[in-house]
Amino acid sequence: MTNMQNIMLAIQTDLSQHAPRAEADLCELLRIPSVSAISAHAPDIQRAADWLHGYFRDLGYQSAIHATPGHPIVLARTPAVDGAITVLVYGHYDVQPPDPLGQWISPPFEPTVRQGNLFARGATDDKGQFLTHVQSAASWTRTAGAPPVNLIFLIEGEEEIGSPNLVPFLQRHASELACDVAVISDTSQFAPDLPAITYGLRGIAYYELTLTGPRQDLHSGTFGGGVTNPANVLVKILGNLHDSHGRVAIPGFYDAVVPLTDRERQEYAQLPFTDQAFFEQVGVSGAFGEAGYTTLERRWARPTCDINGLTSGYQGEGAKTVLPARASAKFSFRLVPRQDPHALSASLREWIAEQIPAGITWELTDFHGAPGVLVSLDSPYVACAQRAIEQGFGRAPVFIREGGSIPIVGDFKEILGVDTLLLGWGQNDDNMHSPNEKFSLADYHRGIRASAALWEEFAKLPRPAGKGNV
Ligand code: BES
Ligand code: ZN
Numbered sequence: 001m002t003n004m005q006n007i008m009l010a011i012q013t014d015l016s017q018h019a020p021r022a023e024a025d026l027c028e029l030l031r032i033p034s035v036s037a038i039s040a041h042a043p044d045i046q047r048a049a050d051w052l053h054g055y056f057r058d059l060g061y062q063s064a065i066h067a068t069p070g071h072p073i074v075l076a077r078t079p080a081v082d083g084a085i086t087v088l089v090y091g092h093y094d095v096q097p098p099d100p101l102g103q104w105i106s107p108p109f110e111p112t113v114r115q116g117n118l119f120a121r122g123a124t125d126d127k128g129q130f131l132t133h134v135q136s137a138a139s140w141t142r143t144a145g146a147p148p149v150n151l152i153f154l155i156e157g158e159e160e161i162g163s164p165n166l167v168p169f170l171q172r173h174a175s176e177l178a179c180d181v182a183v184i185s186d187t188s189q190f191a192p193d194l195p196a197i198t199y200g201l202r203g204i205a206y207y208e209l210t211l212t213g214p215r216q217d218l219h220s221g222t223f224g225g226g227v228t229n230p231a232n233v234l235v236k237i238l239g240n241l242h243d244s245h246g247r248v249a250i251p252g253f254y255d256a257v258v259p260l261t262d263r264e265r266q267e268y269a270q271l272p273f274t275d276q277a278f279f280e281q282v283g284v285s286g287a288f289g290e291a292g293y294t295t296l297e298r299r300w301a302r303p304t305c306d307i308n309g310l311t312s313g314y315q316g317e318g319a320k321t322v323l324p325a326r327a328s329a330k331f332s333f334r335l336v337p338r339q340d341p342h343a344l345s346a347s348l349r350e351w352i353a354e355q356i357p358a359g360i361t362w363e364l365t366d367f368h369g370a371p372g373v374l375v376s377l378d379s380p381y382v383a384c385a386q387r388a389i390e391q392g393f394g395r396a397p398v399f400i401r402e403g404g405s406i407p408i409v410g411d412f413k414e415i416l417g418v419d420t421l422l423l424g425w426g427q428n429d430d431n432m433h434s435p436n437e438k439f440s441l442a443d444y445h446r447g448i449r450a451s452a453a454l455w456e457e458f459a460k461l462p463r464p465a466g467k468g469n470v
Helices: 003-030 039-058 123-144 166-172 230-239 262-270 275-282 295-300 341-353 380-393 408-416 441-459
Strands: 062-066 073-077 086-092 112-114 117-119 150-156 181-184 196-201 203-212 304-312 326-335 361-370 398-402 420-424 438-440
Touching (some): 039 062, 117 441, 123 150, 123 438, 166 408, 181 408, 196 380, 203 230, 203 341, 262 398, 326 341, 341 361, 380 441
Parallel strands (some): 086 150, 181 420
Antiparallel strands (some): 062 073, 073 150, 112 117, 304 326
């Protein structure tokens, strides 16, 4: 038996012994309500960053908390291994707001295990997932003194608000962050017991449109008909976002879209997926979407627009005859490769301006945007990931795209020149961003094992000259 095989066996044993501790670690982090979108949670954001920093320091890794104009970034690295590649592991310690609170079976920041699943906000997105890589590195450290490759952990606190401060950070620290490949676990498997490597993510462009009419709310009987109602106008504009074929109606919206290839369409059609099971999962009897595409195609590789929040008029109990002074909507587009969020903002403004009648003023807030990405599958790193996943999950991964966004992936390519491996350990029904978010403890431990194997697979690669030098 080779030395490496001995170490891998020792790591398996270490991970089994350490499993309860690995779960307790995750629960500690999940108890911190690090909601990035809500400013009152700033101290919790700081606590989460401190927790990670302390964790890395306790492992003997170099670690620092970098302040930004927003939330801090934790950057840590494992002891240098000469002649091995450098891997950038990205994750985010911030979470989405837990609303609607009343729908949680157990409180969002009191991690609770039910039927093998750990329920808490951030369980799968992304604390549980990125922690698998920290746990695997820790196991290598306990077993062999250090992981066999150079790992840089870049864990940020603003992913859920569009990563506004991460690009400047990448630019400023580009040489420190030089690496050969990036690894992110913040996506999902295709199905239970069917792990996946994701090669495409959609981008995003997020807006809020506020329409203002009269100075204050008015009696709808006295004033209705004489005053333009901003809520009436808003729903008309929102209704115009799509045509009757389910296509987005903003001029030029589809111009740059990279079409699905025939091969992709054939491959998606072969995945074990039925509309019926999907509809049952989300509790609907059917769906309307862009004509000419299957459900998976629409969710993964076609651009969309969805309203995310609507505010206007009387929301309390019973009826109130009011003509509201204001109406607003939050809405966002999911973009596919080559669509440019900036170009969309410009055409959206023009398109809205044409629809504003007399008596209404409007304001469009541009929250954040990121382009869609496709990552190359043609690299030795992908082959390593395939083998590692097979070791951790007992099954080879399928290759998929997903509909969510991880804004920094495109910047890793542009600024650092590296492709990202998107290795999702979650499940589609883990309730990311929804009540009762969960992460299967089995997936947590399988993710840790796959990650431990990934470092070993990477260690066998020759280091490409001139890249990722330490
Ligand atoms: N983990 C998700 C990204 C994701 C979701 C990937 C579903 C694949 C499938 C990530 O934390 C996320 O939610 N990103 C935001 C980004 C946005 C706020 C800029 C998203 O997709 O809404
Ligand atoms: Zn998320």
